[in-house]
Amino acid sequence: MTPGWRLRGVAILLPLLLLMHAGCGDLSGGLSPEEVFRAVLSTPDRPLDAATVAAGLKEALQVGTERTVLATSSVDGFLANQLIRIVLPEQLETMGKALRAVGFGSQVDALEVAMNRAAERAAGEAKTVFWDAIRQMSVADAFGILNGGDTAATNYFRDRTEATLRSRFQPIVEQKMGEVGLYRIYEDVVDRYRAIPFVTTPPLDLGDYVTDKSLNGLFVVLAQEEKRIREDPVARTTELLRQVFGR
DSSP states (O other), rough: OOOHHHHHHHHHHHHHHHHHHHHTTTTTTOOOOHHHHHHHHHHSSSSOOHHHHHHHHHHHHHHHHHHHHHHSTTTTTTTTTTTTOOOOGGGGHHHHHHHHHOHHHHHHHHHHOOOOOOHHHHHHHHHHHHHHHHHOOHHHHHHHHTTTTTTTHHHHHHHHHHHHHHHHHHHHHHHHHHTTTTEEEEEEHHHHHHHHTTEEEOOOHHHHHOOOOOOOHHHHHHHHHHHHHHHHHHGGGGGHHHHHOOO
């Protein structure tokens, strides 16, 4: 049986075996949940038990997170990456165009640069936030991820932890926004816009916007790293990654 068919079999057999264990102890032979996992996954030549799969998935996310943080927290990590570069929010597009038309394009550019610089600085603080969430991943979550698509781990991570990550990450982003002078630059741009007759300034929570874009950029890059680990043997830099994803 090929590894792919074995893993698909897990998705079918595992719930049945666990139900047998929970409600029909005699039929399961008194096996523990760990032993049930082993019975389904083990092969004579190369066992792949629940603990190994869970550890492999967590390590993949840790490796991917490290690479993601390194890529995004460097200078121009956001600014020069067209996939995650933070541009003026839609609410400010009219303001940006109006300011450029009257010769204040450099101020608009400075605002965009400052937003990206804040995201780059905040990204360097993200690893510990991500790793706290990784530690909470269950064995059942790990098997679902292993049998999922190219970005199943990233999707799981985002679905289950984004709210918590946002609450912890936003103060970091806002601190970095202050460090790079983003609030001052934004106020200067808004003041110049208000000096134009017959215009109104749209409401915008700049902290929320930059936080949203920063988190989205991190997940975009993390998804790329996950795909590399799944598809490229060279990206599996540890024996555990090779063992789990090589199957």
